[in-house]
Amino acid sequence: MSDTARLVGYLAPSAEQEGFVLPVFRTDGANGLCIQQIGHDGIIIGFEQIFPEALCDAPSGTSVMVATGEPSLWGFTDRSGAAIFEQRQGLERRLRKELSEERDPFLQLQIARFCGAEAELAGAWSAAFSRLERHSPKSALAWRDMVVLPAAIRSAVAQVASDHGLGDDERDWDEAIETLTRNDRLHLVLAPDLYRLFKDVPSAREQLEDQTKLVRRAFDLRTDRLLIRQLISPYRQEALSSAAGRSRFSLLSLGRMAENVTSNLFPRIVNDRTFLGRKPPGRQSPPDVVMVVQNHEIAHVTQLPCDLGSLDFGKPDELFIMFEMGIDHLRYVELACTLATQYRGRGMRVTAIIPHLPDHLFEPAEHSADIPTQLSEAFSAIWFLSDRSADVRQTLPYGPGRSPLAASRHLEFLLGHRSEWKEEIARPYGVDVIVAGSAAGARRISVLLEHAFLRLLHAEFALEDAYELVVATGVAPERHKQEIEAFAEHLFPQASLMLAPVMRVSGGHGEVVLAAKVPSMRAVSDRHFEEVCARQLIRANWEILESLDDGPGFVMVEGEERYEVECRLSSRSYDANRDNGDTRGWGGDNIIVVGEPVRQRAFLRHVLNGRTMIHYSRIPALRSIIRRRYDYALTALRRGQIDIEQDVIPACLNWLAVQQQVHALLPGKARISLTTHEAAAEYRIGTDFLSLDLPMLVSPRSTRRQSIPGQPIGGQADAPRSLEPRAVRAPKTVTVTARIVLLRSGWEITDLVSA
The missing domain is CATH 3.40.50 (Rossmann fold)
Structure with a gap:
């Protein structure tokens, strides 16, 4: 590639008119485009070919040539959109005159850094941080702690280290220096040789304190003595x-x-x-x-x-x-x-x-x-x-x-x-x-x-x-x-x-x-796992009353709320959508604690079916999870993470099957189903609700009985005993449209309309 090149255009990093741009060149005797390769001293050391997609043409009448060994060329577009190309010193003098003008704080930050204007740089840091903090406080802190402070501190430490004979071009400064902020105070964690420098050489410590005051002041961090400690590196x-x-x-x-x-x-x-x-x-x-x-x-x-x-x-x-x-x-x-x-x-x-x-x-x-x-x-x-x-x-x-x-x-x-x-403690x-x-x-x-x-x-x-x-x-x-x-x-x-x-x-x-x-690894049963969970719940200030009769678990209370807690090492035995005649878990009083990770969809399906399943490591957050469980479900619905037909409607039918308003339609227990398998449910999802219109068949659940062997029937011990099931109610079916909403508090029936 030739040692000389002619300016033909530039690349603008954003749609904003004002800002720095990247000059693009064409070398002598070549059709391709290239950009400058610039050394540490600002001198052009070569050219690198590029293949830009959106090139802005250089201003008409512009004829600028550059060559290796010469100072590099820099570009900037002013507020009118006019592009200016000069060597760094010339562009710096031009922009320094405009530092007092009001503009976007992030562009002001770039200009202040380019010009080396320390006082204006501190103001630009502060203004940019304030702008970002208004929109997203977490993003503002991340920008400060992960972008600005590490770069500024590493630059200052490298300069002081070089002045005291520890400059090393091969050193990875990212690994040698870490920064963190706590309680509005800046902490430095340094590689052993740097730590010894600032611990043992007072002049180096004072120089570092002075060079970091500007950035600390810009972010309202304390400007008194820095806290420095040693970093033990795993890579050496x-x-x-x-x-x-x-x-x-x-x-x-x-x-x-x-x-x-x-x-x-x-x-x-x-x-x-x-x-x-x-x-x-x-x-x-x-x-x-x-x-x-x-x-x-x-x-x-x-x-x-x-x-x-x-x-x-x-x-x-x-x-x-x-x-x-x-x-x-x-x-x-x-x-x-x-x-x-x-x-x-x-x-x-x-x-x-x-x-x-x-x-x-x-x-x-x-x-x-x-x-x-x-x-x-x-x-x-x-x-x-x-x-x-x-x-x-x-x-x-x-x-x-x-x-x-x-x-x-x-x-x-x-x-x-x-x-x-x-080592003095013998291994038992x-x-x-x-x-x-x-x-x-x-x-x-x-x-x-x-x-x-x-x-x-x-x-x-x-x-x-x-x-x-x-x-x-x-x-x-x-x-x-x-x-x-x-x-x-x-x-x-x-x-x-x-x-x-x-x-x-x-x-x-x-x-x-x-x-x-x-001392060892040990095999445990569900009962032992129950003890582990109970200890964690007690540590989280839950009150445990008694064990469950039908398996590992217990009853616990908080105020007027009563919860049945089942504890199982494996979650594989739990089917979120049980048969809708199984009424366990409804009323928000059933919690399942398992020893295996709980997948998002499994958690949400259980919530929709009236149960809360968690991994035992989530026990300290159980109160918050119970309080917000339907919030999680509504958020997942808005994001399309659970399916209406496969996950929501079966859960809703399970819930309807135990509601008094549905049982009042027929005497005795009722069985709930859609009118047909193809029946379309109308639904609407809002910010904090889901509404469903379900066409349903409500039919009686047949109550069957059989005689017990060895028990007299009608007082005659020798009478023949029938073991055949016998229906006690004639079948009757009601067709209704149920209007149900899922809110942050759970399921609710808003209307039952008979066909």
Whole structure:
């Protein structure tokens, strides 16, 4: 490509007339279009070809030539739409004169940054934040905490570090510096060498304080002394080795879920992506990916089937094998156990990593596989990484939400803190079982602890018998020692407690990580699961009266409200649309707590049928879920997430079958059905209601009886006994049109019109 080019037009990023534009050129002797490549000093270092779809022509009479080695050309369109093209210094002088004019705050922000006008930049930040906050407060905070503050602070830290001899062109500043805001105060989390610089060199600290006052003042953050602490990076061998007390480890991941967790933890140094995210030709399912991590980087990627024993793990002190657990993943379990047995025979410590909390550790009796026993015999330790979303804003009634990022986060934590378990405490059991979970969000430490416990809770782990507990917080844990100790004493009464800082924190949020050593995995019954649920309901201030007679569950009350609570490990036995003669669950007094994730449609179908089904981790939010259950249904209807004919109308018929207004049409019990299978129901969906007009047949439900063997009939013991059913009422049918509405409070009949 030629070293010289002629200006032929420009690209405008938006439909607004005023703003910066991108100059487009045509090099000598070429038909294609290109843009400038600009070095750090603002000099053109080359041209790059582009293929624009909407090119604005350069102003008539414009003849501008540029060449490599010359200052770059910049473009701007004024309020009249006229395009101006000048070198940076000339355009900067022109725009600086107009900084006092009123215009869009975001454009003003661009101009102030371009001109390096610090005073105007602070005002533009503040004006842009105020504009965004009026429309969306959450978006304004996200823009401040995730866009502006990180960029401004990283620039300031890099400048100060360079002035003090720590400038490094190869450094990833995104990884070295994190920012977060709490209580109108800016916190910095820095890589170890940067942390030591600002801790030990007062002049560097003062320089950083001064250079960040402008941006802090713009967003009304405190401008006194910055809060700075050290970041422990999981991506540096020396950091992990120092934190963990071991020089080397290798990690083998088997399967798609393990691949996702590993890739999230080591996102920048994957050497081979041959199989990542790709499917072999002719196969619909993703490949069984195998990844090997050595020296804190992904050294090898292949896929099953392969000889795992022939893979090169280097010379680690410890081997980790990560795989999914469950009856559907027996292949991974068997391969992992075989490899673990092989390496443990050589004297190596081998740890299994399960990157999720299985719904069931122990499979039903019809399955012969005893996976927990297999793992306990093959491995030195087993780590369970909770994949329940750590975000405390996860308030949906169904779920819990799954997050591979959360599992990666917990693996990162355990790898970094694995030597902090107290070695002087002898292990009372043959295999260490460690469960890790976390919660993150702008909440008090006591709230985060409760949420983190729910991310950890699993009926088949004896958490109440845990003998070691690590609690890590996003701020110095010593500041909250009393709250943490009270929490641990209540829920982990037998555990020795250790406090630790988290390795990384999410920008702008607090965080708590819990890791508990439990004595074993245990098979539990529905009755034991009932006890687990009852404890959580009591902790949530529900009053339990008595157990149910017909299965695992109990009656609980709150004020004048009475609820029957059924507790089942499996939700598969519950059909949301029961036969409409089954009246259980109506009246809002039936709650089903299950040990498996609740899907959105299943939750909504149960709500429409008068029952509330939740996962046990949602127990603390039960009051809110009950109060808003029909809101969720109405929202789903507006969005088309549930079907009127398949989900709503059968539920409505079930409800109608137990209403007194319908029973009054006929003596005795009534059976409700549409007039024909093809009968069209008229409906209308509004913001907070659903109205239905249903053409129905109301017919009597025949009452049948039979004699009991051995019981005299009519006082004659030797009389013949009839076992044939006998109808007691002549059939009669009524045709009506029912007008029903679904409101935020539930179903209501507005009218019954006889045909």
